[in-house]
Amino acid sequence: MTLSFDITDDQTRSSLGARVAMPAKESLIGLTRLELGEALVRAGVVPERQVKMRVQQLWHWLYVRGVADFAHMFNISKDLRSALDQHFTIARPEIVEEQISSDGTRKWLFRFPPRGAGRPVEIETVYIPEEGRGTLCISSQVGCTLTCSFCHTGTQKLVRNLTAEEILTQLMTARDRLGDFPDRDTPDGAIVPAEGRKISNIVMMGMGEPLYNFEEVKKALLIASDGDGLSLSKRRITLSTSGVVPEIFRTGEEIGVMLAISLHATNDDLRDLLVPINKKYPLKDLVAxxxxxxxxxxxxRITFEYVMLKDVNDSLDDAKALVKLLKGIPAKINLIPFNPWPGTNYQCSDWETIEKFADYINNAGYASPIRTPRGRDILAACGQLKSESERLKKHERLALEAMMIAGHGEA
Structure with missing residues (x-):
């Protein structure tokens, strides 16, 4: 059974922490410590001699306690809290809709306020609960530039990059909804231990190409992995790229998170069709x-993602070519059953074909898990995300259900 909640009235939005940030106020979320201190001094809120202490206090309240209102910062004077509220915001995005899949997967549609002369934008974020861990799939752009032919998100044109604030507040709002922050209404609320978190892992695999928004993604992930704040291990953060080769080394050097490559083909001719960025950065450059x-x-290890497309890239010869291509690279190969969406011309490989493909790769010495499709009934699975501005019409949803019933949904 799929549960869906449209968040419309002000009272409900307030109870979900879904207040919209006023564009006239600068957000403190997503700023580095240096930027945070500079903002406080620039606004005349804090004298320079107090900057280090105030930055430490704010950092704790924002990223350890997860407060979304200056009034809840109990060890800061009332006058300073009032001044902070006058000049800055720490609000969450608006939650337009929350959907809960029959398998427990959750998908949120977030709306962010206008930037400059722009309009409000909407993005999707997905939470996948699993035994022993919970993974949050975060978006880095509104839409996407890459037009990968098998990906639903790729059919939506790029609107703009997300800011570090907008990337981080996806994580922070998800923690709000899942009860993953300590009790923020009492000064001595217990801190949630790392092993007790519902969100233990994050993956930059949502809408957009993270490495086309490198600087903002970098800022957000360094704050997410800061030991005095959100404190996620860099080994539990994975950034997925379709192959923006010039930024791959920088990702390891400057961010230090785990890397995933959206591969999907073993030769340039096919990858040019499936992942058009391959025309600019061909396989030899990507593998190098x-x-x-x-x-x-x-x-x-690097994770290589490989979507299984019937009669396109799923033959035993493809499996052999994949092993040859990646020879010598410490790697895991995630096989992803294709997730259908209305209008696609692709089909998912038969389950028997996927298993034979996986067996060959496993026998060659590579871990090759078959990713269990999650959240398909709410279009939350890999390759299915698309913002509310591109919302499916009712007949398209029915068409998707018919496709799944016909047998593609369980492949």
Whole structure:
């Protein structure tokens, strides 16, 4: 059974922490410590001699306690809280809709206020609960420039990059909804231990190409992995790219998170069709960049994502070519059953074909898990995300259900 909640009235929005940030106020979320201190001094809120202390206090309240209202910062004077509220915001995005899949997967549609002369924008974020961990799939752009032919998100044109604030507040709002922050209404609320978190992992695999928004993604992920704040291990953060080769080394050197490559083909002719960025950065350049990824080892393997498309890339010869292509790279190969969406011309490979493909790769010495499709009934699975501005019409949803019933949904 799929549950869907349209968040419309002000009272409900307030109870969900879904207040919209006023564009006239600068958000403190997503600023580095240096930027945060500079903002406080620039606004005349804090004298320079107090900056270090105030930055430390605010950092704790924002990223450890997860407060979304200056009034809840109990160890800060009332006058300072009032001044902060006058000049800045720490609000969450508006939650337009929350959907809960029959398998427990959650998808949120977030709306962010206008930037400059722009309009409000909407993006989707997905939470996948699993035994022993919970993974949040975060978006980096509104829409996408890459037009990968098998991906639903790729059919929506790029609107703009997300800011570090907008990337981080996806994580922070998800924690709000899941009860993953400590009790913020009492000064001595217990801190949630790392092993007790519902969100233990994050993946930059939502809408957009993260490496086309490198600087903002970098800022957000360094704050997410800061040990005095959100405190996620860099080994539990994975950034997925379709192959923006010049930024791959920088990702390892400057961010230090795990890397995933959206591969899907073993030759340039096919990959040019499936992942058009391959025309700019062909396979030989992409694989070379992977071989020199900083920190690469058996303990820090690169994940190669490979969507299984019937009669396109799923033959035994394709499996052999994949093993040959990646020879010598510490790697895990995630096989992803194709997730259908209305209007696509692709079909998912038969389950028997996927298993034979996986067996060959496993026998060649590579871990090759078959990713269990999650959240298909709410279009939350890999390759299915699309913002509300591109919302499916009712007959398209019915068409998707018919496709799944016909047998593609369980492949």
């Amino acid at each position: 960049a992977c071989r020199t990824y900083p920190g690469l080892s058996n303990a820090r």
